[in-house]
Amino acid sequence: MATSTVPSSSSSSSKRWIKNISPIAARIYFFLIILQIPLFRVSCRSGVCTTPLHVTSSQLISSEIFPVPVIKVLLYPGAAVNGLVRNMTVPRWNDLLDIYNLTSIKEASAVTDLQRLEVLAGSYFSVAGALVGLMKPGRMSMFGTLLVIWGLVKEGILGKPENTDPSKAVYVYPTIVIALICAFSSVKYDVKKIVRTAPARPSARPLQSSSKSKLK
Template identity: 80%
Template sequence: MATSSSSKGWLSNLSTYASRVYFFIIILQIPLFRVPCRSGMCSTPIQVTSSQLIASEIIPVSVVKGLLYPGAITNGLISNMTVPSWDNLLNIYNLTYAKEASAVTDLQRLEVLAGSYFSVAGALVGIMKPGRMSMFGTLLIIWGLVKEGILGKPVNTDPAKAVFVYPTMLIVLVCAFSSVKYDVKKVMRSAPPRPLAKPLKSSSKSKLK
């Protein structure tokens, strides 16, 4: 009985655990793909989002740095055991001249750009309340990568800028789907009851005869 109750408790909290794993993968900038962007080559949704935010100047640069800094610390400690400077953050990610970069790259990959926005927002919101935003963003990114990798749209002739998908994308996809909480009992409760079939009057009279 204890084992079954503990397994039920774990399954009921599956969306919370999946959202946390999804959050850490996104915020720590674990490489998921490789795709051209305004800053050169981006490998995470935060890098794609940050390059677009810096270019469009929608939000302050300090907010963009706040998104980049956790991943920059992680990458710095793993690569050379150093903590990157806050002031040098834009140079590390090659975002200093993102405003002058061509917008054609983003326009050609709208699915990846929009999916990155949803993925980052879903990761942040999912810590407080798991939802479908992460799943929607992940599916958009995957569709954009599949469209370019398999269908060849947009056409890419430079091997150095070829689209690549890392195996970690599968983990993100599983976490994105698992973060959606499906309440089967609520669905069954909200479903309208089926009307019972009543015998026809003519058939009941014929039986009496």
């Protein structure tokens, strides 16, 4: 009787651990995005962007889709952490646009963003997936991260678009691997539904010759 209870307890703990993977991974991915941990380096409308939130903010301010205070709310946590780490100072609210070079973003050329549509679209999905993932983890973060990686690979390996300035060359930080793992781990996979939707295998039937031989 004692030996039969050990597998049940271990299986229940493993199931509980699997259920907790998705929300934990979603929270880690949220902090990677909202605290603006550098994932890559690519040219954007504001100069050089290193996070999906920076790419998204430059596009949102230039297109005036969201009010500027809303974008500042998204940028401030990462700016505060970076200021404390680098200079042990907290940036002022009114200096946020100057810190990210977003004051004259409307006059900047949109060619760089149009040439990197995968990175731009992936950054949108990554930021939205990080925010939505706190309430309900889904596949948005995974799609966004994959789009960003494909855009970086296309420019870094295939050379599209071409870049002659070494200071603006594409660079991928190792932290993007952590973001990719968290994006995949935040997706919930229902094993019971997969088992239910799997087609049932046909049961083997005896051949007519064998059944006749049995009757004889």
